[in-house]
Amino acid sequence: MLSIIPGKSVSQLDKAFISYEGITSLDLMERAAVSFCNWFFVHFPKNENAIFIFCGPGNNGGDGLAIARIFSKTTDKVHVVYFEDSENCSNDYQSNFAKLPKNISKIHIKDFSFNISKDDFVIDGIFGVGINRPLEGIFKESIEKLNRVEGMKISIDIPSGIPSDAVLDGTCFKAAYTVTFQFPKLSLLFPEHASFVGDIHIADIGIHDDFLKSFSNQKFLIRKSDIPGLHKKFHNFSHKGDYGRVIIIGGSVGKVGAVLMASKSALRTGSGLVHAHIPKGERLVLQIAVPEVMVFDSQEVQDYKQFDAMGIGPGWGMNVDISFYRELLSNYNKPVVIDADGINLISKNPDLLKLIPKESILTPHIKEFERLVGICENQEERLRKAKDLAKKHHIFIVLKGAFTCISCPDGNQYFNSTGNKYMATAGSGDVLTGMITSFLGQGYKPFNAAVCGVFHHGLAGELASVVKRRGLIASDIIDYIPATYTQLDID
Ligand SMILES: NC(=O)C1=CN([C@@H]2O[C@H](COP(=O)(O)OP(=O)(O)OC[C@H]3O[C@@H](n4cnc5c(N)ncnc54)[C@H](O)[C@@H]3O)[C@@H](O)[C@H]2O)[C@H](O)CC1
Numbered sequence: 001m002l003s004i005i006p007g008k009s010v011s012q013l014d015k016a017f018i019s020y021e022g023i024t025s026l027d028l029m030e031r032a033a034v035s036f037c038n039w040f041f042v043h044f045p046k047n048e049n050a051i052f053i054f055c056g057p058g059n060n061g062g063d064g065l066a067i068a069r070i071f072s073k074t075t076d077k078v079h080v081v082y083f084e085d086s087e088n089c090s091n092d093y094q095s096n097f098a099k100l101p102k103n104i105s106k107i108h109i110k111d112f113s114f115n116i117s118k119d120d121f122v123i124d125g126i127f128g129v130g131i132n133r134p135l136e137g138i139f140k141e142s143i144e145k146l147n148r149v150e151g152m153k154i155s156i157d158i159p160s161g162i163p164s165d166a167v168l169d170g171t172c173f174k175a176a177y178t179v180t181f182q183f184p185k186l187s188l189l190f191p192e193h194a195s196f197v198g199d200i201h202i203a204d205i206g207i208h209d210d211f212l213k214s215f216s217n218q219k220f221l222i223r224k225s226d227i228p229g230l231h232k233k234f235h236n237f238s239h240k241g242d243y244g245r246v247i248i249i250g251g252s253v254g255k256v257g258a259v260l261m262a263s264k265s266a267l268r269t270g271s272g273l274v275h276a277h278i279p280k281g282e283r284l285v286l287q288i289a290v291p292e293v294m295v296f297d298s299q300e301v302q303d304y305k306q307f308d309a310m311g312i313g314p315g316w317g318m319n320v321d322i323s324f325y326r327e328l329l330s331n332y333n334k335p336v337v338i339d340a341d342g343i344n345l346i347s348k349n350p351d352l353l354k355l356i357p358k359e360s361i362l363t364p365h366i367k368e369f370e371r372l373v374g375i376c377e378n379q380e381e382r383l384r385k386a387k388d389l390a391k392k393h394h395i396f397i398v399l400k401g402a403f404t405c406i407s408c409p410d411g412n413q414y415f416n417s418t419g420n421k422y423m424a425t426a427g428s429g430d431v432l433t434g435m436i437t438s439f440l441g442q443g444y445k446p447f448n449a450a451v452c453g454v455f456h457h458g459l460a461g462e463l464a465s466v467v468k469r470r471g472l473i474a475s476d477i478i479d480y481i482p483a484t485y486t487q488l489d490i491d
């Protein structure tokens, strides 16, 4: 997992790393600039347009100057727009300013006309992780002007204005892309910042994972390379009983589709035997739609302990016999997955919280989460409360959304890196419930089940979106679950 370091620790990290590597901070800045340019040349290989690079007084501006110098080797249409005289800027800024070649035009922001056309590039090196207060004066005015001009806008490390670990207060540069160094800054993952951050690219500057870990603040990004090692092996003498017997409990009149999608997802994820528990009279539709699923109604199941895992809540509605739910949680002594109305019922009956088996996985979206913990001002508060809840009840909270966050009982938080905007569609959460329940039932540790669940779910959505785009529906995500194993080379 990739450690996400708090912005306030970045300068300490830099110092420790450069002394460990035996390089200078200027060398590290050069690596950052080269890495940025490598990304740029891949994305915009045939660029012949002007590149305006806006450089603030700190090292983010220093990065901008080094980038300008590299660009100037292939084009003479590079313009540096600066805010402060070099002697008032950081040391590495000064060194890079001195190295600027003659073919780069240098303009003070006060003399700049903001005459930028739609094919030009606007590179934001105004502030990075060193921002310590809301923008004002010339910084605020120019960023507001830049947000009004056309042009391809790219931020270096973080859009100027966003604090690295908190929610924006005031003005911010609106980027189409953010090229961030070594690890994503936490606030890039907040939904409040989606319209400022654009697409995120993590540019490698050579600080290896183990080194980062020593500065970690219990926050991590889940990457593709983390996933294969979390999976169990399927072997040649496999029997369906080896891959778990799971049950999805939910459904109500008109909402049996949720159970259908969760149980089909469990099958597609690899479960050997999938059962569904739905209200009496609703079974026909499910049996016709997914003949592989075995369907029960409430009178038929006597012993829930026979199941290796349970997914509770999809389409359940709020008219559930709460004493049944209470007994279900009290008597089952393995981790379960709880979603949707399974969570809403807990919000209405908070005494249920302490009955949840240890290490269970709750998968709320933002609204379900806030019903549980109260309205939150922003993502920062949600993440704090998710961490507290997970620790207090010894459960996993999977807070769904872009960059779904898994909060663990030990206080660690893991952010998912797969998925996209097209997955915001009815039933997408039911699919996730089925997938995580499936992994639990296959004998995965709850942490592994949650991580594999969110990663494969997001990846299935990405693969489905290639052809479905905004027409994607939850059933498409299910169809692409098998392809995620191919993508990750898991047999
Ligand atoms: N390991 C890495 O990630 C590397 C990052 N690099 C780049 O360096 C910046 C961080 O640089 P730093 O000098 O610490 O901060 P800033 O450039 O953001 O600017 C700080 C500068 O600005 C003043 N300031 C702060 N807020 C405001 C404000 N609202 N208005 C006016 N002035 C403000 C503050 O007092 C400082 O003087 C990081 O993001 C990367 O881009 C390195 O290049 C290499 C490795």
Ligand SMILES: [K+]
Pocket (backbone or CB within 6 Å): 060, 124, 125, 126, 127, 128, 155, 156, 157, 158, 159, 160
């Ligand atoms: K920036």
